[in-house]
Amino acid sequence: MKKNLLISLKLTAALIIVLAVLYPLFIAAVGRLTPGGGRGETLSTNGKVVGYARIGQKFTDDKYFWGRPSAVDYHAAGSAGSNKGPSNPDYLSVVAARIDTFLVHNPAVTKEQIPADLVTASGSGLDPHISPQAARVQIARIAHVRGMTPQILESLVDTYTESPLLGLFGPARVHVLRLNIALDQLKP
Template sequence: MKNIGIVIKLTLILLIICAGIFPLFIALVGKLEPNGGKGETIIVNGKAAGYANVGQKFTADKYFWSRPSVVEYNAAGSAGSNKGATNADYLKTVQDRIDTFLVHNPGIEKSAIPAEMVTASGSGLDPDISPASAYVQIKRIAAMRSLPEDQVRSLVEGHVEKPLFGILGPSKINVLKLNVALDALSANKK
């Protein structure tokens, strides 16, 4: 009987901490973030172009492509495929993505394609790509927009976000922000 009382007290304490104090703390931290924790809306010419914290679908050759998404970038249904690396359907999907990437990026070797460009993220909503994934697309985009490759490379380098505190996480590039800047660069060229 003595143990039952201890278990009930411990359960109540953990319930207060985990279901009360911790969610309130996280909500407070969110409110202290820019835009009150609602994410960053990218505005172009007075209209919302998208959300910087949710992946967007870019398939036109004149844009940098995002990572593939199992949920077609639908933020209401975040999910991965849950298919293993030896699943025949998964391997066919990845091979189809590789073939598509090679068709749209002539001159690129299969071995130069970063894995993230042909595999979906766990959430299906990843807004970022690695610098390597952007660099491998520069030739195609420069040709499609009639821009010098060096100019497109400089734009990419200017959008690389370094790891937090120099050590936490990888370097990354937000695809939506990069493509908005690419449109602005092309518009200024005219």
Template sequence: MKTYLIPSIKLSFVLLVLCSVIYPVVVAGIGRLAPGQGNGVKLMHNGRVVGYANLGQVFTRPEYFQGRPSAVDYNAAGSAGSNKGPSNPDYLAVVKARVDTFLLQNPTVKRAEVPSELVTASGSGLDPDLSVAAATVQINRVAAARNLPPEQVAALIKQHTQAPLLGFLGPEKINVLKLNLALDQLAAGGK
């Protein structure tokens, strides 16, 4: 028994120090090197903070691109998914309602063209980004609401598309808040 007990206690102590002290200090140190020093990147518009680049927000007005739905109503303190599986009848009803609402708001889009990310919440409930396809499917609505040519809105999407990390890790993506701020700047004449 002593043969196993002493090494187990030593290993437990080493892992406790490693996982509870060293790892958090290293992660916090790396976070201080990131943009925003680990506190998020604040986005400013007309001299005031309008949001954070790494947190999703709700946009419901037709002149704005809509992001992913949130299972936690975009509450960063309660980041979580819905925990309902794809066969859950309540979840299916919510997704169907989101699809129907999206189609009402975007009459030029067919049901099969609606990207799943626009009607299903992300795992965190705070996803700030969309795929290029999810932004592209909203072009006609945004362009009509802002009285802009669709080509100009499409060019703005292309301008705000971020390449995958290191050129191959993950998909191309677009930050919804940054894109909507660019739309506001375009409407204000580029001020």
């Protein structure tokens, strides 16, 4: 019994050193090599940090492209989905309200033209991307508010559309904050 206890204590001590000391130090070192040095990649405009590259932001002003809705109001510490299924009446009423709000702000768009990613939250509630279709469906509103031609905005959306990883994995997507920063830098 003493032999087994001694082996267990040695194994426990070794695992504590590996899992509680060496592994966290390794992960911290790898984090230092990433953009932002492990603190998150920030996006700046005019020398001022305006957001993080991997966390979505809430845009409700008609002069900006809107991102995906968030079940956690874009609060990164509470990253989560709504946990409500597609047949849940509460969830359906939230989506219906989002559709109605979108249609009020985009009168040239019909309900059928609204991409799902503009009215449904992502699994994390923090997705900074929308589909190119979701960006394009907002062009008429933004062009009208900013007094720009839709062609300029279409070109901007095309410029900020990211291809799937290696051309194969995932859909094409548009980073909303980067797109809105570029939008603010355009002259009307």
